[in-house]
Amino acid sequence: MADLFYDGLTPVAAFDALLRDAAYRPLPDDWWVGVADIADSTRAIAEGAYKTVNMVGAAVISAQRNARPGRAFPFVFGGDGASFAVPDGDADSARAALQAVQGWAQEAFGLHLRVALVPVARIRAAGKELGVARYQVAEAVDYAMFSGGGMAWAEAELKAGRIGMDVVPGATGTARPDLTGLSCRWSHMKARHGHIVSLLVLPVEGGDARAFRALCREVLTLTGALDRGGHPVPETGGRVRFPSPGLKLELAASGRGRLAVLKESFAAWAVLRTGLGPRGFDVARYVRDTSRNADFRKFDDGLKMTLDCDRATVEALTGLLDRGAAEGVLRYGLELQDEAMMTCIVPSAFDDDHMHFVDGAAGGYTRAAARLKGRG
Template sequence: MPGHDAFYDTLPRVDSFAALTDPASYTPLPADWVIGAADIVGSSAEIAAGRYKTVNMVGAAVISAQVNGFGGRDFPYVFGGDGATFACGPDLAVASARTLGVVKRWAASEFGLELRAAQVPVANIRRAGHEVSVARYQASAGVDYGMFSGGGVSWAERQMKLGAFALPPATEDEVPDLTGLSCRWNNARSRNGTILSVVVDPTPAATREAFAAVADQIIALANRLDRGGHPLPPNGPGVSWPPPGLTLDAQVSRGTTPLRRRKLQLLVSNLMAWLLFRTGIRVGGFDPAHYAEMVSRNADFRKFDDGLKMTLDCDPDTVRRMTELLERAQRDGIVEFGLFEQDEAMMTCFVPSPLQDNHVHLVDGASGGYARAAAQIKSLSV
């Protein structure tokens, strides 16, 4: 039997998203693992004030800091727009908690955002009557994403919002390692009518089978759309110069470098990237056409995080059908849901190396999609 630090490495990759509605696709986490969670306090107000890109970037920073802190070791995580959840083994738990504290302090000092953070033992979750199971979804040949089932992650997030298992900010003014985190791509405009942010959670009374049946129907509706409702063009959303979000990108990547100097550095490096993508010229081992194609293939636009989250490029008829389906399921006591429409999708990216195909692209609606859809869900059970 493999050690716990090898647990996630041994899991099979599931290459069908529809198969993730099946509980058999998931494996329970070891009892001595922990769930890490973080979200931005008052994210709805921040988004309403136009800071949706900042909210997304700080949420993605939670993941990026852990990836860099773990030295490239694989672990399951889910991006939620205004935060993230993940799991790690006992050998990484202490370092993970410290990293969350560093990100919490950085979010406050760099952006004036209050980040809630918690670390919840899986054993405590099970004692509360919930399960935490995980699967690995193979989005492309280069990237797979963790998926959660069993209700335990949602319980951990609710406990965090109540103040339980809270982690304090770091006491020293330390900058998190966010190497590879960026937001340099353009937003992607809807080609079918609207970018629809979908958040669907099971009610406490719903059986796993009943929720799976509803999720199957939602996924089937999405699969009728062009490319399954993928919100990004096949060759990526494109780049421009000067890049959008230059100041935000500089704040995230500057470390201890003065902001003005970092912005100038990014202007130069992004000009070079823009020229390569515009001309298609290969430099060394970098093929801009292949990279742009992999951006779309690697996009994390649908996920299971105890419930179903999707960012879809939808036509009006699909929006109507999905709304009717979810309203019926809500009346039947199976789900609670939120839908939010906007014109564009946006990405926040984590690129360990532009020469490999393992770059990660976290997708959300460009007007605060997941957070605004989740805000429509009124009933939260503890």
């Protein structure tokens, strides 16, 4: 049955296996793809609002999860937006959740979130494929990976205005999104080895797919030699402080009173700072899982990574990617920063399935996309 398609996928444990076609299964034709992207996110970043931009991108995923509790579905965080897929029976709830986040982003932050829901069959009719895999980062957490060009096509159509839907903020019938569990309490994480690198490596339209994946393997080999593969989130977790740097964003997301959110944020800070939690809560395990569960690398019609990287590796990486761009195999964007940041979905701190979306703290994937080099 199509509704059980994603549940039936066996998660892949090795990241480099995602460079093989055999890791992916085609999404059923009667599924729907949702895409969301903040218009003019570059301006928002220039005004210092990248944490807000990330929060809105993660809110798309949070609202979809809360619209269908307990239902697994593929999604990917993109920094200034997100993408996902749902079976036909969930299309109405997916559409409502998308529009609710769109209205909330405008009202709370003045950000225009472009959103669309498009049938997989339409993507294939445009000549694109859409395959999905599950990459297991920890026992309780896996993330979706996409290949075939279909998701990239949907995102391009959205940005071009050829697909999409709009909500008038405050209009009758526009519900507030359920963003339960969405938070950003961790402080930024400073680079330990020189730089936080936000990297996008994308195939050239009509290019040699085999050569592209070969170069991606070289990238993974190079970055795999970094400490913990370049993972930017320390095993001991990030720093925390009170009030948290994301308190205003959490207030906007929760819809609750300031005092209630302050109390909850203070309790979380005290637990993480002292290591002493309520009965049944293993603080050390939660912190380790935060690092283990983080999505610092992904394959979403291309390689996307946030890495803690030394200068020599940055130079070697740039040389390798320049070669690929000159050969017409790939396009790439690379942004250097001093810190990384996380936006989190934590339905319950007592469970192991909390998710943490990682990006560079000074523009990240959005600025890397603006720096794309190569023939496109």
